[in-house]
Amino acid sequence: MLPGPRRLKRPSDFGATVRRGSRAATPTVVVHVRRTIDQDPPDFTRVGFVVSKxxxxxxxRNRVKRRLRHFAGDLDAQFxxxxxxxxxxxxxxxxQRVRDDLEDAWARAFARAAAC
Known part of the structure; x- marks a missing residue:
């Protein structure tokens, strides 16, 4: 489970991450990763979830979001x-394939973000 401070909440943060971040897709999820380069970046990775109608x-939708939140809490962020x-x-x-797809997309998105 992700505590409140580790979640993305503002629409502007979601938009900036989706527009300017590195992306990796699988059949069940798409992961966007953007390095925080603000003057005062947080000391941890923040994660937000988008589950459309x-x-x-x-x-x-809430069941899918709860699963994703649980799986994302276990994943490692390199930066x-x-x-x-x-x-x-x-x-x-x-x-049954969401966990493996999330891990795969997470790793590939972070690799692309590290290369930039």
């Missing part, structure tokens, strides 16, 4: 960044 009804995890409709249809 295409994924399903409110119950399904302090902002991360946006976007769930695709397949995340609700194939929940």
């Amino acid at each position: 295409k994924v399903g009804n409110a119950v399904t 302090n960044t902002d991360v946006v995890v976007r769930a695709l409709p397949a995340a609700a249809l194939e929940p």
Whole structure:
């Protein structure tokens, strides 16, 4: 589980991460990673989740979001960044592969962000 300070909350943070961040996609999730280069960057990685109505009804979307939040809490960030995890409709249809897809996309997105 992710504590409050480790979550992205402001729409501007989500937008900047999606627009300017490195991206890696799998069939169930897309991960955007952006290095924090502000004057006062946080001492930890912040993660935000986007689950659209295409994924399903409110119950399904919240279930997918809870799973993603749980899995993201266990993943390692090589450096302090902002991360946006976007769930695709397949995340609700194939929940058994979400963890592996998230780990794969997370690692590839961080590798691309480190290269920039």
